[in-house]
Amino acid sequence: xxxxxxxxxxxxxxxxxxxxxxxxxxxxxxxxxxxxxxxxxxxxxxxxxxxxxxxxxxxxxxxxxxxxxxxxxxxxxxxxxxxxxxxxxxxxxxxxxxxxxxxxxxxxxxxxxxxxxxxxxxxxxxxxxxxxxxxxxxxxxxxxxxxxxxxxxxxxxxxxxxxxxxxxxxx
Numbered sequence: 001x002x003x004x005x006x007x008x009x010x011x012x013x014x015x016x017x018x019x020x021x022x023x024x025x026x027x028x029x030x031x032x033x034x035x036x037x038x039x040x041x042x043x044x045x046x047x048x049x050x051x052x053x054x055x056x057x058x059x060x061x062x063x064x065x066x067x068x069x070x071x072x073x074x075x076x077x078x079x080x081x082x083x084x085x086x087x088x089x090x091x092x093x094x095x096x097x098x099x100x101x102x103x104x105x106x107x108x109x110x111x112x113x114x115x116x117x118x119x120x121x122x123x124x125x126x127x128x129x130x131x132x133x134x135x136x137x138x139x140x141x142x143x144x145x146x147x148x149x150x151x152x153x154x155x156x157x158x159x160x161x162x163x164x165x166x167x168x169x170x171x
Contacts (some may be wrong), residue, residue, distance in 0.1 A: 015058040016058050017056040017058050018059065019054040020057055022052050022054070022057065022087065023048040023050075023052055023087055025057075025062060025063075026046070026048070026087060026098065029062075029067060030044055030070065037083065040074070041079030041080055041081075042080075042083060044070070044083045044084075045084045046084075047084065047085070047087075048087045049088045052087055052089045052096055057143065061143060064136070064139055065147075066085075066100075069098075069100040069162075070083065070100060073102035074102075077102050077104035078104060081102060081103045081104045083101070083102045083103075084100075085099070085101075086101070090163075091166070093163075094167060095145070095164060096164055098161060098162055098163075098164075099159055100160045101158075101159040102157040102159075103157040104157050105157065107149060107150070133149075136162070140162045140163075145162055145163045145164040145165065146162065146163055147162040
């Protein structure tokens with residue numbers, strides 16, 4: 001992820017979108033992480049919008065983003081917590097939104113934009129550099145999308161999301 005992000009920032013790498021069955025791509029990524037999470041007692045669910053079909057996206061970059069979000073969510077969950085991944089097509093804004101909601105610890109402080117700033121650690125009880133969220137935001141930006149996060153309104157955990165253009169990245 002670090003090398004990909006550096007190449008994207010320097011302009012030496014361009015996203016290479018191909019038409020993918022978006023929900024299937026995400027389902028495959030989730031399956032790759034699900035077993036490890038469940039061994040830790042964290043349940044992962046996936047709710048997909050059936051209206052999402054083929055989406056032009058760089059599969060490797062999309063895999064990096066979702067993997068980072070899932071690993072980050074898993075980091076802040078403990079036994080009995082849940083990670084819920086969902087997709088939603090927003091035809092009006094021509095985007096697809098992916099949400100990763102977890103019931104672990106929420107984001108500390110009120111400035112959620114800090115979560116995706118370089119080397120920020122916004123969680124209350126964990127230490128680290130927060131680089132995975134920065135990398136994910138950089139990749140999403142290179143794909144022509146946007147990313148953000150917020151505490152869940154019910155007080156349990158946080159939701160990280162990203163949006164990608166339904167019709168591909170246009171420069």
